[in-house]
Amino acid sequence: MANTEVINETELENEVEQEIEKASSGNRRYLRPREIAAFLLTTFGQKNLAQYVDSYRQFFMISFLGISGKAYGLIVFLESIYDALDDSLSGLIIDRTRTRWGRLRPYMIITVPIWGIATMMLFTTPSSLISANAKVIWAVIAIFAYNLGMSYFGAWNILLYNITPNIKERDNLIATSKFFELFGVWIPSLLPVILELTKGKIGMQSVYTGFAFAMVLVAAGTAIYGFFAMRERVPLASREQMQEIGIIESFKNALKNKPMFISVVANFFNSFKSVGGATESFFWFHNTGSLFHATIAGLFTGLPNYIVTPLSPKLIHKFGARNTAIGAGIFGGVAYTLMFIIGYQPFGAAGEKWTGVNLILNLVYLTFALTICGLPNCVIRVCQAVLQGDVYDYSEWKYGVRNEALVQTVTNYFGKLANAVTGLLSGLVITVVGYVAHTDALGNIVRETSPSVLNGFFAVFALLPAFARLFFGLSWLFFPVHGKFKENMLQELEERRSERVSKLESESEE
Secondary structure (H helix, E strand, C coil): HHHHHHHHHHHHHHHHHHHHHHHHHCCCCCCCHHHHHHHHHHHHHHHHHHHHHHHHCCCCCHHHHCCCCCHHHHHHHHHHHHHHHHHHHHHHHHHCCCCCCCCCEEEEEEEEHHHHHHHHCCCCHHHHHHHHHHHHHHHHHHHHHHHHHHHHHHHHHHHCCCCCCCCCHHHHHHHHHHHHHHHHHHHHCCHHHHHCCCCCCHHHHHHHHHHHHHHHHHHHHHHHHHHHHHCCCCCCHHHHHHHHHHHHHHHHHHHHHHHHHHHHHHHHHHHHHHHHHHHHHHHHHCCCCCCCHHHHHHHHHCCHHHHHHHHHHHHHHHHHHHHHHHHHHHHHHHHHHHHHHHHHCCCCCCCCCCCHHHHHHHHHHHHHHHHHCCHHHHHHHHHHHHHHHHHHHHHHHHHCCHHHHHHEEEEHHHHHHHHHHHHHEEEEHHHHCCCCEECCCCCCCCCCCCCCHHHHHHHHHHHHHHHHHHHHHHHHHHCCCCCCHHHHHHHHHHHHHHHHHHHHHHHHHH
C-alpha cells in the first residue's frame, strides 16, 4: 500500500512537471498553420517584388529611361541618406503604435498604394519625358517614393519576432521562411525567357513594365492576406512605459547595444555584394551575349539552396549562429576570389569564347562556379535573421523594453548609409568602366564589345561579392551573444516575460 502511494505521488509529480513544461513559453507552440502560411506567402510576395526591383531597376532606368550611370548613382546616394533620416522617425512611430490590429500589422496594408505606384513609375517611361532634367526628376520621385513606402512596410519583417515568444518556434519559422524565399526569385527569373520569346515582336521596355505590374499584384495580394491572417503575441511595454523611457534615452540605449553595432558593421560589409548584383544584367547581356544565359545558370545555381537551407538550423544548433555566419562568410569570400582569378570564359580562343561548343563549356563552368559561390547564401540569410533576433532579445534583456522598431531603425540608419555608398558605386562603376548605352530602332539594347568595359563588368560582378562575404564573416568574430551567455540571457528573459503576463492578468482580474 505504501509503495502504491509512493508510485502515485511520483506519477503526480511527473504530470505536474510536464504541465509546467508545456506552459513554459520556451516549449509551448503558438503558431497556427494559417499564420505560418500567411507569413510564408507575404515573404514570397515581398521577395519577388524586391528581387525584381533590385535586379532590373538600374538596368531599366539607364537603358530605357535614359539617365546616366552617374545621375542614377547620385540619386540613390541622396535617397539613401534621406531614407536613413526617415527611418529614424518611422522606427519611433512604429514602436509607439498601439491599435486594435496590433503594432506592426497595419503597416502591411496602408503602405501598399505608396510602393505599388512607385514600382510602376520605376519601370515606366512616359513619352512626355523628353528633357534630361525631366527624366531625372521622374527617377527621383519614383525611387524616393518606393523607399518611403518600404521603410514602413518593412515593419512586417519585425512581425517575425512578435507572433511567437517561443525561441525555437521562431528560429524554425526563420529557416522555413528563408527556404520559401528561394521561390521568390522564380517569377523575376522568367523575365529573360519572356524577352527571348517576344524578341522582335514586343519591345523590351513593354515587357519590363508588364512584369512590374504583375509583381505589384503578387506583393500587394499576399501582404493584405497576411494582415488578416496573423497575430502579434510577444508582450509589449505600455504607452506609459514607452513614454517613461523617452525618445533620447531610447536612442542612447540602442546606440550602446554592442550586438547591434557588430550586426551593423557585418551587414555594412555584406551590402557591397549588392553592387555586383546591380550590375548582373550588364554582365550577362554584354559579356555573355544574352540575359537568357542568366536564366539557364539560375536553374542550377539555386538548386543546392533547397538542400542547404533546411540544413541551416542544424548547423546553427551545432556550431551556433555566430560561428556559422563566420564560416559561411569566409567560404563565400574565397570562392568568389577563385572565380575571378580563373575568369568567366576559360574555354576557347580569343574571339571564340562564347560561340558554339565553347559557349556551352563556358556556361557550364560559370554555372558551376556561381553554384559554389552561392552555397553559403541561404546559410547567411538564416544566420542574419537569427542573429537579429539575438540583438532584439539582448536589447530587451539589457534595458527592459522590447523596441525592435527603434533597434531596427538605428540598424537601418547605418544600413541606408551603406546603401548610399553602394548605390553611388553601382552607378559610378558603370561610368568608370566606360559604358554608354545604345539602342536600336525597336528600343533593344546594342551589345557592348569593348574588352576594357567587359572586364570592368566582370571585376564588379566577382570581386565586390568576394570582399562583401569575407568581411561579413570576419565581423561576427566580435559578436558577444553566443554560448553560455546567450543561454542564461534567454532563460532570464523567459522568467521576466512570465512575470509580466502574470501581472497583467492580475490587474485585469482586479
